[in-house]
Amino acid sequence: MTDYGHDLLFGTFVTPAPGAVELAQTADRAGLDLVTFQDHPYQPAFYDTWTLLSYVAAQTSRIRVSGNVLNLPLRPPAPLARAAASLDILSGGRFELGIGAGGFQDAIAAMGGRKLTPAQSVDALAEGIAIIRDLWDTDTRSRVNHDGTYYNVVGAKRGPAPAHDIAVWVGAYKPKMLALTGALGDGWLPTMEYVPGGPAGLPDANARIDEAALSAGRDPAAVRRLMNFMRMDGPPSSWIDHFADLALNHGISAFIIGGDDHAMAEALAAEVAPAVRELVKRERGA
Amino acid sequence: MTSLDLALASPEELVAAARDGDVVLRDSGEGLDPLTTAVWLAGRTSGTKIGVSFEASSDAMREKTLDSLETLTGGRVVVDADPAAARALRRDGIDYDGVPVPALEPGDRSFRGRRSTYLRGGSPGLVLQPRTPSEVAAALEFARRHRHLPLGLRSGGHGISGRSTNDGGLVIDVSGMNTIEVLDPSARLVRVGPGATWKQVAVSLDKYDWALGSGDYGGVGVGGLATAGGIGLLSRAHGLTIDHLRAVELVLADGTPVRASATENPDLFWAMRGAGANFGVATAFEFEVDEVREVGWAKLVLVSADLEESLKQYGAVARNAPRDTTVFLVTGPPRQGQSVIQLYGMVDSDDPDVVISRLTPFASIGMLAQQQVVITRYADVMGEAADVGPEGQHGRGEPVARSAFVPVLTDAFARDAARLLRSGQVYYFQLRHMGGAITDVDPGEMAFSYRTPEMSVAAMGGDRQGLDSQFDRLAAHFDGLYLSFDTDLRPERVADAFPPPVLARLRSLKHRYDPTNLFRDNFNITPSTPFTPFATEENS
Structure with missing residues (x-):
């Protein structure tokens, strides 16, 4: 039994291709909390995810937007921090930073990114997150310096400051990345289909994140556990018990569904979200 | 500002x-x-x-x-634009300083809208945009100096086969040559530039109560379709687009402008109707168009739990339909055992009772879920296509599509087509209803030779090998293909597009009109060695 007590979020995982803006508008109108986009710039059929996020934020009014997850090797941290803060300001605090270490090294290299080993890319992500958080922190006036193995920042001015505390959600599966998530992240953002062992693998992953958070002197509950579902079978009403179970027993507090289906997004907002929230509220109250 | x-x-x-x-x-x-x-x-x-x-x-x-x-x-x-960055985008092996006609290169702001086509992402090194036949000749002279590069010919850039763009090569884009004029109202003779779209043609003809059938989408350009065939919504009532062609003007590979008709260069006229992309750059088409008043236009959506049975029924209904009726079928992979079938078609009649009676048998091949039937103008049907503005076409990646003609939609074809759809390798499957007026023309009259199939089938997939391996399994049901709908580059597809005697004649004409094989990037017909009847005697 694991439940970190977060309010529940519901959203969609939208393919960054023609039709994406309309799907985001549907999610926004339906009242979902999040619309998110994968970031594979080397996939020729996809839009540039940052351009799409900026455009979608402008074309929606209430929903929060995020990469799911942004590709750090192709989006270096200092410019990304500025862009992210800018989009948060422009959108009235509706941007969250889903980020990952970048999985497809050859494809990244073909787009002009640096080719790293998996272990190096984890270390690079840790450096990147530190730089991003520093640049967002305008409470101190000192310049930002980072003399890292992967990223160097020399005497950078801070800011702009985001409109709200942008959450850093990390796409992670393997032990080193889970440890990084626990130590540095505000959230864990994996995809159920890729979690080793599926739902049965959740206790182990959660434990690794919790342990890393505690070692870093943080409360494990500071790390929200989000979950993508590439594909959900059956009618949305049949998902309710499954989601409530994941919330109450595995601490999952955000449900992000793929499939690029307008009707699904509407049903997720109208049927699934209220029912899961009600079930979870009742159990938590008990 | x-x-x-x-x-x-x-x-x-x-x-x-x-x-x-x-x-x-x-x-x-x-x-x-x-x-x-x-x-x-x-x-x-x-x-x-x-x-x-x-x-x-x-x-x-x-x-x-x-x-x-x-x-x-x-x-x-x-x-x-940063001029240095723009120059850095230039491709190797192109004489950018010697470009003889208006053109776009990769660093130009407008290039982005002209690099790709409807379905295929491209990055040519230069898009030449001639506006007159003499500029076409100049563009071809430039192309002859760049034989080491791919050469695409483009009118509307809508082609499914994607041959009108390439990577690092040249594209001759005739979209600027798009005038439409009536030559002789009493003979319904019109002259159309290759860069016009069929939507524009339909609008121009509409005020005379005329129409010229093309395919099924108004955004397609004239040049590509009118040199290949044109199997469309009016084909069963009035024949293929190329059946209406009375003359075509083109520029040959060596820069010579020529006119081809039944009386002028008749061999070339024969070749241009079906294999035109191999012979020249068309600069004007003259068509005899049809009197078409209002038409019935239908879009039906049906659901079927038994796709094989629905395809059989569609085949039977289509076979028995009068020639004023043309109904196409589109479906995708079944989901949870259910197929969604879209039927869309045209009845060349403005009588609602006739239209309904023609369509009713089609509506029973599955469970009718949605229907829209209107009496409208042909131009309004073509007008459903979105205008392509300066932002251009933005296809991505490589389209994967196969085409074939189906002589008879047999039960065995229905079974194997249903299996093809269940394979998951096809996301879009279309049957175009043929027959009717298409069969009125003698197969020998032009290079397009497949006059008698019941259906033209097109299948699109995401994975070339996956689609090919599944589609090839249906080969026994096929005879021929429509080259504009096929992306397969295997050489045997050329033999599918043209029966042996037709291909032999095309190769000999290719030797006469394009002996160096400049036009080689769209179902290439290789020039045959000239036939020398007395060689044997000389050797003896």
């Missing part, structure tokens, strides 16, 4: 200024990020142009971003 400093302007000021008119964003490295802000402003306004410059992490990421800016904002975010 208002210039705004990103370090100083508030979001509210930015939006207010952009709502008043075009803006330029100035970046001093502080405050809001220029690209993010520009895209945001484009998303919050509708007509405003936003000028900006930005840095990307690599040239490839910059290109990616520019491409997305163009499609998402409709070209309203205008990025400062």
Whole structure:
């Protein structure tokens, strides 16, 4: 039994291709909390995810937007921090930073990114997150310096400051990345289909994140556990018990569904979200 | 044009200024990020142009971003071109200083809208845009100097086979040659440039109560279709598009302008109707068009739990339909055992009772879920196609499509087609209803030879090998193919497109009209060695 007590979020995982803006508008109108986009710039059929996020934020009014997850090797941290803060300001605090270490090294290299080993890319992500958080922190006036193995920042001015505390959600599966998530992240953002062992693998992953958070002197509950579902079978009403179970027993507090289906997004907002929230509220109250 | 400093302007000021008119964003490295802000402003306004410059992490990421800016904002975010960066985008082996006609190169702002086609992403090294036959000749002279490069010919850029773009080569884009004029009202004779779209043609003919059948989509360009065939919504009533062609003017590979008709260069006229892309760049078409008043236009959506049975029934209904009726079928992979079947078709009649009686048998091949039937103008049907503006076509990647003619839609074909759809390798499957007036023309009259199939089938997939391996399994049901719908580059497809005697004649004509094989990137017919009847005697 694991439940970190977060309010529940519901959203969609939208393919960054023609039709994406309309799907985001549907999610926004339906009242979902999040619309998110994968970031594979080397996939020729996809839009540039940052351009799409900026455009979608402008074309929606209430929903929060995020990469799911942004590709750090192709989006270096200092410019990304500025862009992210800018989009948060422009959108009235509706941007969250889903980020990952970048999985497809050859494809990244073909787009002009640096080719790293998996272990190096984890270390690079840790450096990147530190730089991003520093640049967002305008409470101190000192310049930002980072003399890292992967990223160097020399005497950078801070800011702009985001409109709200942008959450850093990390796409992670393997032990080193889970440890990084626990130590540095505000959230864990994996995809159920890729979690080793599926739902049965959740206790182990959660434990690794919790342990890393505690070692870093943080409360494990500071790390929200989000979950993508590439594909959900059956009618949305049949998902309710499954989601409530994941919330109450595995601490999952955000449900992000793929499939690029307008009707699904509407049903997720109208049927699934209220029912899961009600079930979870009742159990938590008990 | 208002210039705004990103370090100083508030979001509210930015939006207010952009709502008043075009803006330029100035970046001093502080405050809001220029690209993010520009895209945001484009998303919050509708007509405003936003000028900006930005840095990307690599040239490839910059290109990616520019491409997305163009499609998402409709070209309203205008990025400062850096002349050095623009020159760096030039491709090897092209004499950029010797370009003889208007042209776009990769660093040009308008290039982005002309690099790709409807379904295929491309990155040619140069898009030549001739406006007259003599400019076409000059473009061909340039192409002859660049034989080491691919050469695409483009009219509307809608072709499914994607041959009108390439990677690093030349494209001759005749979209500017798009005039439409009536030559002889009593003979219904019209002259059309290759760059017009069928939507534009339909609008021009509509006021005379005329129409010229093309395919099923008004956004397609005239040149590509009118040199290949044109199996469309009016084909059963009035024949293929090329059946209406009375003369064509073109520029040959060596730059010679020629006219071909039944009486002038009749061999070339024969070849241009079905294999035109191998013989020249068409610069004008003269068609005899049909009297067409209002037509019945139907879109039906049906659901079927038994696709095989529905295909059989469709075949039977289509076979028995009168020739005023043409109904196409589209479906995709079944989901949870259910197939969604779209039927769309035209009845060349303005009598609602006739239209309904023609369509009713089609509506029973599955469970009818949606229907829309109207009496309308042919031009309004073509007008459903979106206009392609300066933002151009933005296909991505490589399309994967196969085509075949089906002589008879047999039960065995229905079974195997249903299996093909269940394989998951086909996301779009179309049957075009043939027969009727298509069969009135003698197969020998033109290079397009397949007069008697019941159906033309097209299948699109995501994976070339996957689609080919499944589609090839149906080969026993096929005889021939429609080259504009096939992306398969295996050489045997050319033999599918043209029966042996036709291919032999085409090869000999190719030797006469394009002996160096300049036009080689679209179902290439290789020139045959000239036939020398007395060689044996001389040797003896």
